[in-house]
Amino acid sequence: MSFVDEFRHKIYEINEETFLDSSLAAFEYQYSQCTIYQSFCNYLNKTPKNVKRLTDIPFLPIEFFKNHAIKSGNWDASKIFKSSGTTSSGRSQHFIRDVNHYHQSAKYHFEQSFGPLEDFQIIAILPSYQEQGDSSLISMVDYFIQFAKPGSDYFLEEEIDDILNTDYHKLIIGVSYALLDMAELKPPIKNSIIMETGGMKGRKKEMTREELHSRLKRGFSVDHIWSEYGMTELQSQGYGKGGSFHFPSWAKCIIRDINDPFNYLPEGKTGGINIIDLANIDTCCFIETKDLGRVDGELFEVLGRFDNSDIRGCNLLI
Incomplete structure (x- = not known):
């Protein structure tokens, strides 16, 4: 080996x-x-x-x-993840030798933090990441959905009324601006983890995490909001609530x-x-x-x- x-x-x-x-x-x-x-x-x-x-x-x-x-060793990439940066600043590229290693380590840490993926129905609201098509976050969520409950998928915020009424334990993971739009509809939320991935991506005015979470908690009528901290240049994620994160x-x-x-x-x-x-x-x-x-x-x-x-x-x- x-x-x-x-x-x-x-x-x-x-x-x-x-x-x-x-x-x-x-x-x-x-x-x-x-x-x-x-x-x-x-x-x-x-x-x-x-x-x-x-x-x-x-x-x-x-x-x-x-x-x-950036590569250690001589190998061909199985995947290239790119950041969501603008054309003026350039986009980071992370060459991935083994995408299975990325997926498995991400799944391990998520399940250590929240429990088995098979216990969740995943509602992903990540339109800007889907549009780019080379996001590490999308690759991770795609992989997670394979293990999650039936009906797990990507949605637009206006498409989710029916699925929110199921009794499944849900993970609602979304980019900040889309979650804000969804929260303004004041949907009935029960038995859910709501997780924001940060960033307005130029769609809304930037705000502090404290203000963002305050608005999301009011809109969704929940006690706290989870956050995911990830970067194109990393293979591991941090999870936290209230602005504090933990790594694997x-x-x-x-x-x-x-x-x-x-x-x-x-x-x-x-x-x-x-x-x-x-x-x-x-x-x-x-x-x-x-x-x-x-x-x-x-x-x-x-x-x-x-x-x-x-x-x-x-x-x-x-």
Whole structure:
């Protein structure tokens, strides 16, 4: 069994005690197998010889996914996921070696968080993602629907009155602007998890997550709204309510000073989000995002994006 095959199988066994060793093994492999990442690390004078802690590892800025095919090793992609960015900013591309690995790890984490998919009827309201046709979120939901209860499918917000009246436990997952439109219809909601995937995609005015959830809770008459945190450049998702997310055991969020990429901040302090996603073994497990956030124990909070005037450190290398 190759290193990658063995590593994929072992991610489900990773815990707090083994996370460091697994991360260093992933770093050493990707340093040797990804030319772009190796060049980036060499520029920062970071090699397997002097990287001994998580905070020693260089995190690749997500902008690299817009201009390069990030691969560790030589292989053909079974799928290419693309971000929903505009043509002016460019779209990130994530080359996926084994889409089954993506699907299975996503299913594992969802079921660890919410229970078996077979217990849910899935109502997906994701029109903007469907229009693009190369979204990792759509690929994940397509896979989930195969295991869910009959009638699970994609809908427009005005099409769901009848299906909402079934007694099935439901997962209503939607892009924010579509859920807002649906909430204005004040449909009868029972026995449901409502999950927003973030972003107005230019369809409505952007708002804080607190305001979004407040409006959705009023419209749907529910006590809380769930959120999904995912990125094209990752293979793992975070789930949470009230603005705090949790990752699977093989992923972790750490917070950096936005002016110094190797100065990491303690719990409760706000800074740039770096993500270790060990499911990304075929590309790069160490991603520097453009999100602001803070960490509280095993949970992390996403506070928004920072603009180009805030970007320092590693981002200036692009």
